[in-house]
Amino acid sequence: MYCKNYIGLICSLMIGVALFVLLSALDVDKTVLAKDHQKRDIQLAEKNWNEAIPDTRYLSNEKKIVQTQSIESIMQKEGHETVEVTATGYTAGHESTGKTKEDPAYGITFSGVPVTRDLYSTIAADPDVFPIGTVMYIPDYGFGVVADTGSAIKGHKIDLYYETVDDVYDNWGKQDTKVYIIEEGNGQLSKTAFNQLNEGDSANVFRSVWEAE
Secondary structure, eight states: OHHHHHHHHHHHHHHHHHHHHHHHHHHHHHHHHHHHHHHHHHHHHHHHHHHHSOOOHHHHHHHHHHHTSOHHHHHHHTTOEEEEEEEEEEOSSHHHHSOOTTSTTTTBOTTSOBOOOSSEEEEEEOTTTSOTTOEEEETTTEEEEEEEOOTTOOSSEEEEEOSSHHHHHHHTSEEEEEEEEEEOOOSOOOHHHHHHHHHSHHHHHHHHHHHHO
């Protein structure tokens, strides 16, 4: 009788140990499974985040490339057409345009775009040579967009806008220079199209380089 009881006790203990081992294994599997699900959830969240926000690293990389070069060297590498011109500077004032600040047309170019000195500035040219809307790069000045005309600006002459007379004399004066034609205009230029040039991604890339130059 005692032997039977002893054997029964041993069997109960063995069953108990087996159940404990089995439950422990199941608990480990649950932990591993939970960690695996958590890892996949994180990966999925990262994937969704990357898809939701466009990858702009190319812009940073491009900016780093640009920062190691001059804008003119980039224009050369891109193979833009070059044209030799004589460039002068002008202001919106009476000394250049014959207009005063009281004139409703003061500071307004032929295209209707207000005169602007920025990364992309308004410039004057002969529309028979450089149609309104033509975008060019002028070394030591920046990007110019043909928005204006002038009675003395004929042939291969351009007039670069500056905010003051002192800026004209201190920064430019009159120079013979080579310009890079980026895009030929179609004879029209809107305020929206011009503003987009100074606000787009390309402007963000080139602005710091232009300001440093």
